[in-house]
Amino acid sequence: MKIGIVGAGAVGGLLGGMLRAAGHDVLFLGRGQHLQAMQQNGLLIKFATSQRKTLRIKGRFSDEVKDLSDRELLLFTVKSTQTKEMMGRLLPHLKAGAIVITLQNGVDNEEILAQALGEERLLSGAAYLSAEIESPGVIEVHSSGLQLIIGYLDGRQSQDLTRLVGLFNQAGVHCRPSAKIMERKWHKLLWNVTFNPLSAATGETIGEILDDAELHQTARRVLKEAVQVAEALQVSVRRDIETVVFQGAEEARGHKTSMLQDREQGKPMEIESICGYFVHQAAQLGLRTPTIHTLYSILLAIDKKRYGQHGNKGAETSEPD
Numbered sequence: 001m002k003i004g005i006v007g008a009g010a011v012g013g014l015l016g017g018m019l020r021a022a023g024h025d026v027l028f029l030g031r032g033q034h035l036q037a038m039q040q041n042g043l044l045i046k047f048a049t050s051q052r053k054t055l056r057i058k059g060r061f062s063d064e065v066k067d068l069s070d071r072e073l074l075l076f077t078v079k080s081t082q083t084k085e086m087m088g089r090l091l092p093h094l095k096a097g098a099i100v101i102t103l104q105n106g107v108d109n110e111e112i113l114a115q116a117l118g119e120e121r122l123l124s125g126a127a128y129l130s131a132e133i134e135s136p137g138v139i140e141v142h143s144s145g146l147q148l149i150i151g152y153l154d155g156r157q158s159q160d161l162t163r164l165v166g167l168f169n170q171a172g173v174h175c176r177p178s179a180k181i182m183e184r185k186w187h188k189l190l191w192n193v194t195f196n197p198l199s200a201a202t203g204e205t206i207g208e209i210l211d212d213a214e215l216h217q218t219a220r221r222v223l224k225e226a227v228q229v230a231e232a233l234q235v236s237v238r239r240d241i242e243t244v245v246f247q248g249a250e251e252a253r254g255h256k257t258s259m260l261q262d263r264e265q266g267k268p269m270e271i272e273s274i275c276g277y278f279v280h281q282a283a284q285l286g287l288r289t290p291t292i293h294t295l296y297s298i299l300l301a302i303d304k305k306r307y308g309q310h311g312n313k314g315a316e317t318s319e320p321d
């Protein structure tokens, strides 16, 4: 199958690399020094916790969106700050009938992508893995497992879905289908909103947040506010969500959230998708989310300092101060 990786960073590079290693024809779209390093030496994937310690991937690495025009499957893995712009650039080059899977965090990317593409060939996926670009051309994987749950937005079961699930499993990525993918994405988002903004604002790891009595209570307040918004939006939230989120956090004690990594690396943070989304929905629903709102203001102020008046929204084209 001809596969294209739209944003060959941590998630895209890792999953594309696994698919390439399984024998698929993969084209990686990237940019900057990371792309140059991949073009020169291939992509190196280091598994920090697994027996299979490294994987050297030789493939096609490009910064030209038009090179994706013969791809049958596209993994959409840019940060959510770049969703709209990237989809706008990709759309004119998409092969008729090509399938797109977004593996981004948050629940708002699907709306933007569906508006451009329609829902017929759009899937969403929840990626349970932890990876980062360690240095140009090198991706380090921190999680011991790589898990994906994928599905069509309307819950449709189809041969295409079965085929895609098989494709990932054959490549060593544990994948299962879901008829309720957006419910899954919401559950992941509830984890992300609980820890990502707080960690990015304070510089603390998950374990440090759990061990600090004040921050721990703040995280619990964030989750309560977020669940209130989710339920007002008719999302079916599991009853034991608090237990599940905080148990999951215990298992990720050493983890630096992607938002904190972005802050430390001078990259735009996914403030709107992870945090602003709740603030804006709450405002429309007439709900109060004071803890989330405070974190949102702090993160916006951080990005304003780094990127100027437009903050995160201007970050695609501005360099950090």
Ligand SMILES: NC(=O)C1=CN([C@@H]2O[C@H](COP(=O)(O)OP(=O)(O)OC[C@H]3O[C@@H](n4cnc5c(N)ncnc54)[C@H](OP(=O)(O)O)[C@@H]3O)[C@@H](O)[C@H]2O)C=CC1
Pocket (backbone or CB within 6 Å): 006, 007, 008, 009, 010, 011, 012, 029, 030, 031, 032, 034, 063, 077, 078, 079, 080, 082, 086, 103, 104, 105, 127, 128, 129, 130, 131, 132, 133, 258, 270
């Ligand atoms: N990392 C993780 O462990 C997990 C991440 N996620 C989610 O997955 C999504 C992707 O995250 P992640 O992989 O960490 O992000 P990365 O920043 O590592 O990867 C995105 C890549 O896309 C590149 N890119 C952006 N715009 C363009 C462009 N116009 N042309 C070419 N390349 C481009 C980026 O380059 P540049 O750096 O120059 O912008 C970067 O290399 C996010 O929504 C994240 O929340 C979900 C689960 C786990």
Ligand SMILES: CC(C)(CO)C(=O)C(=O)O
Pocket (backbone or CB within 6 Å): 105, 127, 128, 129, 130, 131, 192, 196, 252, 255, 256, 257, 258, 259
């Ligand atoms: C915790 C993790 C890595 C999910 O697996 C994540 O989504 C993040 O840090 O943003």
